Amino acid sequence: MSEEVRNDAATGAETGEQQVNSLFAQRLAKVRELEAAGIDPYGHAFPNTVPIEQVRAEFVAPAEGEYGPEVTVAGRLTARRGMGKSIFADLRDSSGKIQLFVGKSEIGDEAFALFKKLDIGDIVGIKGPTFLTRMGELTIRVHECTLLSKSLRPLPEKFHGLVDVEQRYRQRYLDLICNDESRRILKMRSDIIREIRNFMDSRGFMEVETPMLQSLAGGASANPFTTFYEALNSTMYMRIAPELYLKRLLVGGFEKVYELNRNFRNEGMDRRHNPEFTMMEVYQAYGDCRTMMELIESLITTVAMKVVGTLKIDHGNGKVIDLTLPWRRATYNELCEEKGGADWFKLTPEERIERGKSLGLDVYPGMPDLEVTNELYEKLVEPTLIQPTFVTRIPVELLPLAKGCPDDPTHVDVFELGINGVEVAPAYSELNNPIIQRRRLVEQFEKSKKEGDRMEDKIDEDFLVALEHGMPPAGGMGIGIDRLVMILTGAEAIRDVILFPQMRIRK
Structure with a gap:
């Protein structure tokens, strides 16, 4: 010895x-x-x-x-x-x-x-x-x-190596010393982000920075982290999305912009969610969601080849994510019918609830019809989208910041890219009509308001004023960087691709 x-x-x-x-x-x-x-x-x-x-x-x-x-x-x-x-x-x-x-x-x-x-x-x-x-x-x-x-x-x-998984995350420095796989994944994360920036710059996009402290938590539907700004004597929010500020830049004449940075959502933690996460949002004037479709296909396949060297990513246990183009395209309704039955949208609301119960969904009598269908989508459709799939034409009530489909105003002209059972990149043909935008935001507020809520505290009036000055038609997209890194590295838990993930405080 x-x-x-x-x-x-x-x-x-x-x-x-x-x-x-x-x-x-x-x-x-x-x-x-x-x-x-x-x-x-x-x-x-x-x-x-x-x-x-x-x-x-x-x-x-x-x-x-x-x-x-x-x-x-x-x-x-x-x-x-x-x-x-x-x-x-x-x-x-x-x-x-x-x-x-x-x-x-x-x-x-x-x-x-x-x-x-x-x-x-x-x-x-x-x-x-x-x-x-x-x-x-x-x-x-x-x-x-x-x-x-x-x-x-x-x-x-x-x-x-560290046997205690929780210790690996709490003491990441020990994990990096001891664990070759952790070093590989986290080094690849850095390489992936570098190549994303190289790709975006090569396409003529300008990287920008917008506020992380905001007076209104807008751009998405999520619970924000709240803080207090002493110098301004006002409540502030950690941003849940940079969308509304990036659209202001479109109004100002910057036609191709992106931001790659942190968002914060005061919600749950699990293997695919961390309250502090990295997102890239992209906006291109005079484009639409199909412009974004080509962009995300090119971006992911280019980065995969440069960093991983293949479009077929091994996730173990026989599961291989195949990024070879073209990727599947299917409408929201088509996918819901695949899991809920070909007659799903012909049922009465009461019949849909009964069908949902028989499928094991968490539905109840009187549940809003839209929520019943979305429960079906989130529980039975999205987790099955293992290979890249563009989900298109989503109900307008779910996405109030997107343009309606020209042939069907009840659905919006968008896609959600699902890979490995999670949403990786939603994209919109952005709504640039300030009249419709104001109406949708007011309707959304009225449906979700709680006692004591004030409209001026929930709707970003300055954003609407900016739209009233004229925003060009545009395509916009958000990319969950942590989830994309999971896909490209073969990691199955978001904590494995974040250097210092949030952990419960030990007491």
């Missing part, structure tokens, strides 16, 4: 917490020893380092018995294997892992003794030439080791 393993091994009499406290005390004592010896356990800059991935990529095997050029790397010790006067260890940085060989004859007694005192989790800087071991493993022969940061707490599970 190596010295590190002996030091970190728990005795049968110790609890997990007692073991951590014991190891903390041991490592703290090492800090004091280092300081007494004139060694700073929390060192300074270590310049000229290169990523381990680069060392691997540029390695050229030298002639037998020779070494490659000296390299300079830095990272965290993640394993160590003692062999008398020599030690093998693993060093990891953000790009990968490499083996170290530390020989007493190479670095001298003092430096070798210092290396023996290092613990798993310590951050070090390394200089030395590269070579291949007899087993063919790329290794750095350490000529110089500098302690850069002493780890006082042991890594979980001897670096074998």
Whole structure:
């Protein structure tokens, strides 16, 4: 058993917490020893380092018995294997892992003794030439080791990963140290967002920023987070959507705009919802929802090929999301009839409620007819949309900010893109008629108002005034970035694609 393993091994009499406290005390004592010896356990800059991935990529095997050029790397010790006067260890940085060989004859007694005192989790800087071991493993022969940061707490599970799923989210830094899959997914998230911006910029869209603190929570139907602005002596809301401000920019003459940023909704948390989430909203003057349809198809397939390298994303257990074009198109009514019966819309409201009960829907006598159908859609239709599907022609009451279909004013000219059982991107042919828009917002307020609600506190009058100055016809779309990242990485929980997801507060 190596010295590190002996030091970190728990005795049968110790609890997990007692073991951590014991190891903390041991490592703290090492800090004091280092300081007494004139060694700073929390060192300074270590310049000229290169990523381990680069060392691997540029390695050229030298002639037998020779070494490659000296390299300079830095990272965290993640394993160590003692062999008398020599030690093998693993060093990891953000790009990968490499083996170290530390020989007493190479670095001298003092430096070798210092290396023996290092613990798993310590951050070090390394200089030395590269070579291949007899087993063919790329290794750095350490000529110089500098302690850069002493780890006082042991890594979980001897670096074998976090077993406690909740701990992975609460202590994401440990998850990233221990979990290759988490690092892969969260690195891909960054790559995906970068490529989304590259795509939008290549299409001539301008990235903008609009207020996150708003005096009215508009642009969507959701429960906002409320705060108080001391300087203005007024209640404010964290935005639930940037839509109404982006449309003001269309009025102002910016014809192709997008914003990629946070929205906040004071609602539930589950595997597909986080109260703080990333959304991209896009607006293009003189377009419509079909313009947005082409945009989202091109965006997702382009980003998938650049980041993932394929349009077929493996989600495990035999499920593969196939992003190959063209994607399915179906109307809201057609999909409801598939699940509720071909005669669904010919039934009386009372018959629909009875049919809904027989299908296991949460419906009740007197439930508004529109809500009964939407319950069918949300419970039986949407979860089955695994492959990309554009759901079109949705009832107008559900989307008051969209234009009506020219041939049917009871439905709006929109789509909702469903992939893997969730809505990823709704898009509208935007309503630019200020008269109809005002009427719809008033009707929506009257239907949903509660005692004490005032119309001026719920309807954004300044937005309506902006529309009255003239907004061009436009296509608009919102893209749930967290959900898109889930699709492209194969993750099945939204917390897996957010660096620091919201968690219940421990009491």
